[in-house]
């Protein structure tokens with residue numbers, strides 16, 4: 001027999017299999033990625049979840065998102081340098097090309 005996954009209440013630490021009294025706080029993305037979301041065993045526990053606790057949870061998630069954005073911005077910055085360098089090289093080569101043509105035509 002397969003045992004149902006047990007969840008722990010964020011407020012009272014009760015451990016139980018999910019049932020209709022349970023609720024969760026988090027994002028669908030966290031859920032999809034298999035990350036721990038905050039769970040409550042009953043409404044009485046959920047309503048004591050404070051704004052401060054929400055902010056703490058959100059900022060943890062935000063920090064990870066911000067880090068990921070920074071990583072992509074670094075990639076973008078690097079790519080822009082490469083594009084700029086490539087343009088300079090093309091310009092230099094085109095200039096050289098016309099100079100060579102000039103040399104052969106005179």
Ligand SMILES: [Zn+2]
Pocket residue numbers: 009010011012013014040041042045
């Ligand atoms: Zn509880």
